[in-house]
Amino acid sequence: EIQGGDPMILVLSRGYYCPKDRMQHRVLVDLEPEITVAYTKIVTISTDALLELNEMRTGVAAHWPFLSDAGRKIQKDLDIKEYTDPHHDPMIPYTFVLEPGLVVHSMYNGYWYWGRPGAEDLRRDLREVTQKIRPDWDLGKPGLREAWERDEKDGFWPYGKSLKEVFAASA
Structure with missing residues (x-):
């Protein structure tokens, strides 16, 4: 946990x-x-x-x-x-x-x-x-920019979580 x-x-x-x-x-x-x-x-x-x-x-x-x-x-x-x-x-x-x-x-x-x-x-x-x-370690990796532009952002930080969830987990 x-x-x-x-x-x-x-x-x-x-x-x-x-x-x-x-x-x-x-x-x-x-x-x-x-x-x-x-x-x-x-x-x-x-x-x-x-x-x-x-x-x-x-x-x-x-x-x-x-x-x-x-x-x-x-x-x-x-x-x-x-x-x-x-x-x-x-x-x-x-x-x-x-x-x-x-x-x-x-x-x-x-x-x-x-x-x-x-x-x-x-x-x-x-x-x-x-x-x-981290799938977004190298933003120059082929396909990442296109995924971002298609609004497919689960492969980018915070990986489908809300900022509230991220910061609550880090407290």
């Missing part, structure tokens, strides 16, 4: 205690204005309880959803328990770039910081996903 028909970055986070996670989220916060204007979503899921999760979100000044999986359902379902940290019992920190429908386009294992995507990695992945899912 959060994703809609847009690309999405999904971060499975170790949690508030992890300096690597905080640094990764600062990179995402810096990229957030671009992500927003590109009709892309970000979601972070952590095993933190709601209080710690909110402290993380507020502490890095993020404006996207942070979801708590304190019961570790995702960790168990995906078998991604970070067994080297029995004290915090986090998930292995993965970052996914998803196509609509939660289809995995790319996956990064962030156990070590350099395994996490940087801004350029995300721009490349999101460019590839957007080019794949």
